[in-house]
Amino acid sequence: xxxxxxxxxxxxxxxxxxxxxxxxxxxxxxxxxxxxxxxxxxxxxxxxxxxxxxxxxxxxxxxxxxxxxxxxxxxxxxxxxxxxxxxxxxxxxxxxxxxxxxxxxxxxxxxxxxxxxxxxxxxxxxxxxxxxxxxxxxxxxxxxxxxxxxxx
Amino acid sequence: xxxxxxxxxxxxxxxxxxxxxxxxxxxxxxxxxxxxxxxxxxxxxxxxxxxxxxxxxxxxxxxxxxxxxxxxxxxxxxxxxxxxxxxxxxxxxxxxxxxxxxxxxxxxxxxxxxxxxxxxxxxxxxxxxxxxxxxxxxxxxxxxxxxxxxxxxxxxxxxxxxxxxxxxxxxxxxxxxxxxxxxxxxxxxxxxxxxxxxxxxxxxxxxxxxxxxxxxxxxxxxxxxxxxxxxxxxxxxxxxxxxxxxxxxxxxxxxxxxxxxx
Ligand SMILES: Cc1cc2nc3c(=O)[nH]c(=O)nc-3n(C[C@H](O)[C@H](O)[C@H](O)COP(=O)(O)OP(=O)(O)OC[C@H]3O[C@@H](n4cnc5c(N)ncnc54)[C@H](O)[C@@H]3O)c2cc1C
Numbered sequence: 001x002x003x004x005x006x007x008x009x010x011x012x013x014x015x016x017x018x019x020x021x022x023x024x025x026x027x028x029x030x031x032x033x034x035x036x037x038x039x040x041x042x043x044x045x046x047x048x049x050x051x052x053x054x055x056x057x058x059x060x061x062x063x064x065x066x067x068x069x070x071x072x073x074x075x076x077x078x079x080x081x082x083x084x085x086x087x088x089x090x091x092x093x094x095x096x097x098x099x100x101x102x103x104x105x106x107x108x109x110x111x112x113x114x115x116x117x118x119x120x121x122x123x124x125x126x127x128x129x130x131x132x133x134x135x136x137x138x139x140x141x142x143x144x145x146x147x148x149x150x151x152x
Numbered sequence: 153x154x155x156x157x158x159x160x161x162x163x164x165x166x167x168x169x170x171x172x173x174x175x176x177x178x179x180x181x182x183x184x185x186x187x188x189x190x191x192x193x194x195x196x197x198x199x200x201x202x203x204x205x206x207x208x209x210x211x212x213x214x215x216x217x218x219x220x221x222x223x224x225x226x227x228x229x230x231x232x233x234x235x236x237x238x239x240x241x242x243x244x245x246x247x248x249x250x251x252x253x254x255x256x257x258x259x260x261x262x263x264x265x266x267x268x269x270x271x272x273x274x275x276x277x278x279x280x281x282x283x284x285x286x287x288x289x290x291x292x293x294x295x296x297x298x299x300x301x302x303x304x305x306x307x308x309x310x311x312x313x314x315x316x317x318x319x320x321x322x323x324x325x326x327x328x329x330x331x332x333x334x335x336x337x338x339x340x341x342x343x344x345x346x347x348x349x350x351x352x353x354x355x356x357x358x359x360x361x362x363x364x365x366x367x368x369x370x371x372x373x374x375x376x377x378x379x380x381x382x383x384x385x386x387x388x389x390x391x392x393x394x395x396x397x398x399x400x401x402x403x404x405x406x407x408x409x410x411x412x413x414x
Binding site: 017018019021040041042044047053054055056058059060061063064105108109123124125126127128129 | 181184189197201250
């Protein structure tokens with residue numbers, strides 16, 4: 001079937017079976033920042049925004065994205081680059097496999113929470129697993145992005 | 153991953169329910185998180201996302217209605233639910249996997265599927281929720297959990313009006329894992345309701361403990377022990393039945409103390 005998904009602001013015609021995970025459809029459309037991790041809704045690596053909300057693209061049927069806005073790091077330009085720089089500066093980016101999903105999670109959090117505490121950051125990003133860097137360096141990087149002293 | 157022959161996104165509940173009844177092998181699709189892990193051939197997939205079931209409504213008498221397609225994230229962040237019964241429904245879902253997961257998983261599928269590990273069924277049972285099924289109509293959540301599986305569509309969950317105090321407590325081996333036990337307690341003017349879930353069987357009310365508290369609201373530790381003794385527990389890879397029984401007394405005591413403090 002043919003679907004029109006507004007990928008990073010651009011209406012894009014995608015050919016897929018309706019139940020195909022959005023993850024697969026996005027990769028077939030050349031959006032390679034979106035990666036497959038656990039494929040069982042546990043790891044957060046495939047996180048994209050569907051109409052501004054972070055979701056797991058491994059679990060969204062393509063039919064459900066028809067006519068809707070899907071945003072990935074490719075569509076976040078400078079803002080995503082700033083998060084990537086902050087992660088790199090704190091040594092929070094090692095193999096980089098989980099980074100696009102994490103960046104989309106952090107940017108969603110920035111829109112939802114004002115000056116989050118460490119606890120709120122950890123809670124919000126609990127579904128973004130990283131298997132090599134560790135979470136302390138990520139937390140330092142995120143704190144620096146929000147530019148606030150952690151409330152303990 | 154399942155394969156679909158036909159995929160529809162109806163605009164009304166009636167259409168969804170009719171298609172479900174007409175085609176005995178059709179499946180309803182909600183958050184798709186559990187379904188995606190099946191490998192069935194589905195002749196007709198009925199996507200519930202188009203029929204306006206994503207709502208939380210407060211009636212003039214204070215009754216709350218949660219549409220079946222409300223995401224767990226909506227339950228977590230809704231100001232109405234954060235106030236309702238000490239916010240136990242919001243609290244119960246807040247630790248399930250991550251934000252992007254909870255933006256997809258729905259309350260209707262969680263309740264209709266009667267998952268033994270469910271975190272959200274437990275506080276709903278303690279709050280004396282009712283469910284509205286398209287074909288069967290309205291019944292208490294307790295009765296729904298006890299009845300055999302039917303082919304129906306859960307339309308909404310109804311929470312009684314009232315300003316009850318409540319508490320929720322659960323225990324996981326690690327973040328992101330299923331709870332190996334969860335407990336919710338609610339205190340209204342008419343008495344206590346204590347629900348225990350992830351036993352790992354589906355949540356149930358601890359009637360003996362509730363009666364004890366009706367006689368003496370201060371008998372918290374006795375009621376907690378009674379709950380642990382009266383309910384059944386099972387063993388699985390997460391914990392033994394014996395461990396769950398011990399944990400039940402501890403979590404019941406904690407939630408009851410918190411409930412009484414309000
Ligand atoms: C990796 C993982 C971890 C989880 N961890 C937890 C946890 O720790 N605690 C917890 O409480 N839950 C947990 N869950 C369960 C989760 O919260 C949801 O209950 C589950 O994903 C089902 O919701 P869904 O919206 O994804 O349903 P779907 O996968 O879309 O559907 C599940 C079933 O329900 C049927 N269905 C859907 N909606 C309706 C309806 N309105 N009426 C009738 N039938 C319907 C479908 O046909 C299907 O058979 C977990 C799930 C996964 C995949």
